[in-house]
Amino acid sequence: MHTIAAAELTSETIVNKSRFVCTLYRVATDGEARERIAGHRKAHWDASHNCTAYVLDDGAIARSADNGEPAGTAGAPMLEVLRGRDMTDVLAVVTRYFGGVKLGAGGLLRAYGGAVSHALDSARLVALATWPRLRVAVDYGLAGSLEGLLRSREDVRLLEVDFGPRVAFDLACADAVAFEAWLAGQTAGAAVVEDAGELRVELPSV
Secondary structure (H helix, E strand, O other): OEEEOOOEEEEEEEEOOEEEEEEEEEOOOHHHHHHHHHHHHHHOOOOOEEEEEEEEHHHOEEEEEOOOOOOOOOHHHHHHHHHHOOEOOEEEEEEEEOOOOOOHHHHHHHHHHHHHHHHHHHOOEEEEEEEEEEEEEEOHHHHHHHHHHHHHOOOEEEEEEEEOOOEEEEEEEOOHHHHHHHHHHHHOOOOEEEEEEEEEEEEEOO
16 A cells, blocks of 8 residues: 655646646544545635545545535545555545536546546655564663664664663564564574564555
């Protein structure tokens, strides 16, 4: 799945004198998406329509609204574009300023879907993945060299280092099984590893 790198971005298309301004917001929850929608509609109260679509939780949550356009001609094609681009954690709001020419159902479908496509084409995207999170404890004699190795690995995200009776590294890794095998080799089996859940991480989009 992918999302936008920026917190917010805007692009504009014009179809038969109507302006379609698409704003993409990066959102994490259903509540945040609804707040963004309410704020956007309040800020752009003078627009003809503020139609919306958003996808969260790797597609588990997906909602759209036509905001006064004929049913199925605005929110649905916007949502289809987000799903087709494998997007998540993104809200799209297309603000239409009517230019005096009616587009018909087919024209609206193309205009609203096209506005979202145009915005995504101009956006920098990042890939999202869920990695296992681990807590690794070692003696002080191993900690310095191990920290350097952890920071050098592209498949490891070092989150925090705690200094107690032993040094504990809070980290996330792409493959827990492969990482633990590597760790055992680096520490001669002296590291203690505990499962600490999962972490959502950003990866460069290819």
